[in-house]
Amino acid sequence: MWVWRREIMTSNNNNGLTQKEMMVLMMDGQEKINDRIDLLHEKVNQKMSRQELSGWMVAVSAFVVIINQLM
Numbered sequence: 001m002w003v004w005r006r007e008i009m010t011s012n013n014n015n016g017l018t019q020k021e022m023m024v025l026m027m028d029g030q031e032k033i034n035d036r037i038d039l040l041h042e043k044v045n046q047k048m049s050r051q052e053l054s055g056w057m058v059a060v061s062a063f064v065v066i067i068n069q070l071m
Contacts, residue, residue, distance in 0.1 A: 017025070
């Protein structure tokens with residue numbers, strides 16, 4: 001059983017890369033994912049939401065009603 005565990009631990013299933021190289025590749029991939037998420041957040045935050053649009057419509061409508069009552 002000990003021989004079997006040693007073979008598993010020393011087997012090379014990582015395409016010839018060391019653990020450090022694999023970690024660097026993984027961190028690069030994570031940075032790309034984070035950049036993409038940041039880009040998507042910026043796109044979403046630039047657009048006006050339905051709630052914001054509805055709020056502005058209510059505010060303008062209330063302003064129009066007040067002006068109409070004064071005249």
